[in-house]
Amino acid sequence: MTTDSVVRTFVEYFEDRGQRRITGSTLLPPPGDPVLFTTSGMHPLTPYLEGRPHPLGRRLVNVQRCLRTTDLDEVGDRTHLTVFEMLGTWSLGDYEGRQSLDWGYGLLTEGLGIDPGLLHATVFAGDGQTGPDTESLDLWERHGVPVELTVDDNWWSNGPTGPCGPDSEIFYWTGDTPPCSTPTQDDRWVEIWNHVMMRYRRLDDGTLVPLPQRNVDTGLGLERLASLLQGRTSVFECDVFEPWRRLLPGLWVLDENDLRLVGDHLRSAVVILGDGVRPSATGRGYVLRRLLRRTLTVLWRDDPTRGLGDLPDELVRHTLGHFRQDADAAALRQILAEEEQRFRRLLERGRQVLARPRFLGSLDDEDFRYLHDTHGLPRDLVVSLRSQ
Template sequence: MDTRHVIDTFVDFFTSRGHQRITGSSLLPPPGDPVLFTTSGMHPLTPFLEGRPHPLGGRLVNVQRCLRTTDLDEVGDPSHLTVFEMLGSWSLRSYDGPQSLRWGYELLCDGFGVDPGLLHVTVFGGDDQVGPDVGSLETWRSLGVPVELTGSENWWSNGPTGPCGPDSEMFVWTGDGPPTGTPTTDDRWMEVWNHVMMRYRRHEDGGLTPLSDSTVDTGMGLERLLMFLQGKRSVFETDLLSPWVDGLPWDVSEPRLVVDHLRSGVVVIGDGVTPSTTGRGYVLRRLLRRTLTTLWRENGSYTLSDLPEPLVRSTLTHFDQRSDRVFDVLEEEERRFRSLVTRGRGVVSRYRDPLTEQDFRYLHETHGLPRDLVVLLRDL
């Protein structure tokens, strides 16, 4: 199944069951939201998960693009990306958690053709405040899916206070042989879908009170699902990302980092952000300069102007973005960074190896030279 087929299958499944599709069309949260970027499919729906009626009703589905800077250092492994997409479904006081799990099983096995023998799930096993999630446990046992009971790993909260509750995570087996172990004992079990049952509110004193009406929030990573369905070893081998890997015009030792950061940068620019020294613009600047640092460590003549235009256009089309300014932004940021490198080379050359933490801090705070750039300048 290619990307378009997977998305359509997911959305059609839930719309045929009374869910209304909502837009997930921007990385930028609404005005007044303190976060820089949308980090999950549920984030824009927080007010409705807390009780406000949604204008489209109690059953919703969407595809939300997200950005997480917390994963920057993990980019390059088989499954982490900076910009990614979440397939989400919601019950706002419409149906319960067991119904959501049954539909999840049906979609994975019948809709996407996943072998039930390659499934394993985890369920909240209880703690000193709340007992085991019996409804989820009985549902999975009735479906014949093996269950592992856990503690805090299957308890979801949106912060120290507010709505929270048990969740049930669905895993698929990615190993070569028959499944072995459990999700917490064998990392070849890859999580693809989480179903959160928000049944409680946590207060400042740590106490819990049951909510009068519970909600269900589910989220499934599109790229990880594609990786499994297409039989690939990493998200970078899927039909969504392999054109970037194959189309890079440069010979680099870290192609996954370059692909992730450049593609993410294109999407951020497509949502109207420009590089700057603070906020969203600084995140974009960091992505682009980490890319350039990686490229120039290989060859100082590499330039973003060599990026094939079809790669950029296909990404903008996938995210329904229309921007004619992407290359202008990329080239202007490269010009600024190259100027900084030229100036910084003379500054860094005055220091002897090994550089101390105090040296790195002074170079950053006084001369605006981040650690990655300083290390690059020492290598050039």
């Protein structure tokens, strides 16, 4: 099943159950939002989860492009990407968690053809403030899906205060043996879908008060689900990465981990550029700059003549098309080339500065501040240059 087929099946399944599709996905949060990028499907919906009426009604479905910098160090493993798409559904004071889980089970087993015997669920066990999530537990037992009860792993919040509640996560078995153990004990269980029963608001003093409406927020990573349905061992082997895996090895000789990182970061950079962000020293632009510099650092490790100008136009156009972005591929490739030259000049200047006697020994915070403020050398770049 192709990634496009997964999206179509998901959206149509929930539209048949009264969900209205939200359109206009972008990495950029709504005006006034303090975060740099949209990190989940629920992010743009926060005001509606807190009670504001949504213009499309109480039942929603969407496909949201997301970016998470918290996962950068994990990019290259089987399941993590910097930019990815999140399939999501919401009940804004309409149906409850039991209904959401029942529909989710139906989509996975009937709509997508997943063997029920390869599924496992986790459910909130209860703590000192709230009791166990017996509704979710009963639902899974009725379907014959094994359940593991946890506390911290099945309580969702978006920070120390604000909306929160118990969640139930659905896992898929990826091992070569019959399913065994539990999701918290065996990483061959891969999480594919989280259903959050958003019922409370946590106050500054830690107490919980009921929200004006009981919501359900669900999300599952599209690329992760597609790779499992396609029988692949990692998200980098699903069909949306096919052009990258076909063209990059012939361009640059890289080991598997570096190939994944370079492909992920360049693909993510194209999407960020496609949403109108440009490289800069702060904010969103610095996230973009950091991705490109991490990429170049890997490419230049074995061959300093490698450059982003070698990136095939097909990869830029394919990525823009997949994410439904109307941007000029040639203009984006020019920005990549300019950013590469800027980084080359910075590296040369950095090497000259760090060769001075003052910086040959250990550096303290004052040294790092001076290097950044006077010479434009970020701390992570200084550390990288000194390690070389």
